Structures are given as structure tokens and as C-alpha cells.
Amino acid sequence: GEDVEQSLFLSVREGDSSVINCTYTDSSSTYLYWYKQEPGAGLQLLTYIFSNMDMKQDQRLTVLLNKKDKHLSLRIADTQTGDSAIYFCAERGGGADGLTFGKGTHLIIQP
Amino acid sequence: DAGVTQSPTHLIKTRGQQVTLRCSPKSGHDTVSWYQQALGQGPQFIFQYYEEEERQRGNFPDRFSGHQFPNYSSELNVNALLLGDSALYLCASSFFLQGSGEKLLFGSGTQLSVL
Numbered sequence A: 001g002e003d004v005e006q007s008l009f010l011s012v013r014e015g016d017s018s019v020i021n022c023t024y025t026d027s028s029s030t031y032l033y034w035y036k037q038e039p040g041a042g043l044q045l046l047t048y049i050f051s052n053m054d055m056k057q058d059q060r061l062t063v064l065l066n067k068k069d070k071h072l073s074l075r076i077a078d079t080q081t082g083d084s085a086i087y088f089c090a091e092r093g094g095g096a097d098g099l100t101f102g103k104g105t106h107l108i109i110q111p
Numbered sequence B: 001d002a003g004v005t006q007s008p009t010h011l012i013k014t015r016g017q018q019v020t021l022r023c024s025p026k027s028g029h030d031t032v033s034w035y036q037q038a039l040g041q042g043p044q045f046i047f048q049y050y051e052e053e054e055r056q057r058g059n060f061p062d063r064f065s066g067h068q069f070p071n072y073s074s075e076l077n078v079n080a081l082l083l084g085d086s087a088l089y090l091c092a093s094s095f096f097l098q099g100s101g102e103k104l105l106f107g108s109g110t111q112l113s114v115l
Helices: none
Strands: A004-006 A009-013 A018-024 A031-037 A043-050 A055-058 A061-066 A071-076 A085-092 A099-101 A105-110 B005-007 B010-013 B019-024 B031-037 B044-050 B053-057 B064-068 B074-078 B087-094 B110-114
Touching (some): A004 A085, A018 A085, A031 A061, A031 A071, A043 A055, A043 A061, A043 A071, B005 B087, B010 B019, B019 B087, B019 B110, B031 B074, B044 B064, B074 B087
Parallel strands (some): A009 A105, B010 B110
Antiparallel strands (some): A004 A018, A031 A043, A031 A085, A055 A061, A085 A105, B005 B019, B019 B074, B031 B044, B044 B053, B064 B074, B087 B110
């Protein structure tokens, strides 16, 4: 079945840029998403990209998609302590059986 | 607008029991999806309801069933609970706009513990 892989942890200094990477296997993916989860909370949709796009920018967030390599990244500019959370990559496949999520990347902010 | 609301927030059950979780979607949303998130894992798709019918289903046994009411709210039922059913159950609502992607709005979840 479809699979989404992410690194488990990323540590960055406050003020630096964070880049969270994700790879997926479903070549028929239509949309790819980034969600943020803070402790004890549900998932917050940060941004999404259609599979025929290669970049999307939204304020401090930049999403890059390399469809050939099935690689998605999320760049957070000027990382702040409030960005500390778990970030999930998710894809909607051509079969559209819900979203397939990665295991999440814990973003740790160093002062 | 309260967004997606789920109840209860926490629940403790014993093996073999049955449980019902509830979800009210965001106003204007007509589709409800349920996900199971085990500790340290990403959410896994259980099923989706639209127009009071199960439209899609993930790889979950028949012990997991659901319902959607005319007001779009939804219930998730789990029978014969197993220890492995302990997880955070997330409800997500959406309104599918063709060409714009299905933007799921998640609730805060119900934390189910099976002892």
C-alpha cells in the first residue's frame, strides 16, 4: 500500500529556517498536505499543494514538491518557539481512501 | 463558529466492551471522516461519511462502524474492544470543492484507553 516517510526529529535554532522533508510512494497522489499537531490537540492544516504544482508559498511557509522523486518539503522561515510541534506530511492518493499520513517530525526549537 | 467538536474528550473502557464516540462537524461541512492515531504514529484513516452513507473505508475490521445523521453529525462505534484499540480518535469534517483539494478540519480528538 501507499507509504509516507518522515524523519522523526529536527532541531533548529530560534530565528533559523526549518526544513522538514517527506517522501511518499503513491505515484497517483493528487494532493499533498502539511499538518501541525501541538500537545493534546488535534491536527491543524498548515498548507497543501496540488500534484501539478512544484512550489507554494504562504507567508513564512514554503512547500516544494518534486513529483519525479516523490519528495515534499516544508520550509518554515524565521522559526519561533511557537513553531515547536509535530509536523505531519499527508497525501491523498488516486484511490482517495482518505489521507495517508507519515509518522510525524518533532520540531525542536533551541533558544 | 466552534469548528469540529468531539465528545467525550477522554474515555476509559475495558476489553470486550463497546464504545460510541461523537462528532459535530464545522457549520457548512457535509462530510465527516474518522481517523485513529496510536501513540507515536500518524493518523490512520478509518472511514468517511457523506449523505449519511459510508463512502470510503480504510483497513479496519468490521468491529469499527459508524453513522452520519441528517444534521451531518457522526458517531463512531467500536465493538469488542481490544487493548490495541487504545488511541486518539480524530474526527475531521470537510466540504469538497472540486479542484481545490479536500481541506480536512480536525477536532481535538477523543482519547480512548482500553484496560
